[in-house]
Amino acid sequence: MSINFHKILVIGDVAVGKTSLVNRVVYNSFSEKYKATIGCEFGIKMMKIDGEDVRIQLWDLAGQDRLGGISRLYCRDAHGAIVVSDITRQDTIDKALVWKSIVDDQTKTQSGGSIPMILCVNKYDLAxxxxxxxxxxxxxxxxEKNFAAAFFTSAKTGQNSETAIETLIREVLKISTVKNNKIEESISTGATKIMKAKYAKKKSCC
Known part of the structure; x- marks a missing residue:
């Protein structure tokens, strides 16, 4: 049986709840403890969308990366993106446009257009x-800003977390014409390289 594979970027400023949102989607869990993401972390989610089996690899990118631009390695072969902001911080909503612009510049669909992106205004439990x-x-x-959709989300309560990712994947499937094992292999190879580099850097610091 063929399974659609899609790489989804999760981006936004520091401490908006990106990792918590990924953990809610992938593991249905939440922790009050905050730990800043260094570089990139990954999560895998299996879903059934409109009868199709879909395997999603969520790339949780560190909020600090905007300062130097997001690495093309992170963006390569991405099919969609979730831009996360924090309802308690207006600046993170304003900066969502900066994040969107960076990804628009870094990666394109097979036809040369922008990949689908949704906006998640997170921490709605603190509304x-x-x-x-x-x-x-x-x-x-x-x-107005060309997001495919927008949601108020809460990683803590789970509000709209599943709905948001399902909506994004439906947008991705509209423009995805191939069930591509080669792209999955390329994405997995890229993820392995990143994890090896992180491990080597951590080991050299000891």
Whole structure:
């Protein structure tokens, strides 16, 4: 049986909850402890979308990477991206456009267009102490800035985490014309190289 394989970037500023969102989607878990991502971490999620088996590799990129630009190695062969912001921090919503622009510049679809991206305004469980942003305003912002969709999410409660990723994958499937083992091999090789480099760097620091 053939399985669609898709690489999804998870990007956004520091401490917006990217890793927590990935952990909620992949493991259905949440931790209050904060640990900054260094470089890139990975998570695998199997899903069934409209009757199709889909294997998703989520690339959780460190928020600091925006300062030097996202490495082309991270973006290579990406099929879609989740841009994460924090409802308690207006600057992270403004900077979502910067993150989107970087990915737009770094990677394209097979036809040369931009890969599908969604915006997740995370930490919605803290909405009472956050920005006064209505869903109508969020959707208008997403349309104007060419996001495929936008959601208020909470990694803590799980709100909209599954819905967001399912929506993105449906957008990816609209433009994906191949069930490509070669791309999966390329992505897996890239991930292995990154993990080896991280391990070597960590070992040299000991």
């Amino acid at each position: 009472d102490e956050g920005l006064k942003l209505s869903n109508e305003e969020l959707q208008k912002f997403a349309i």
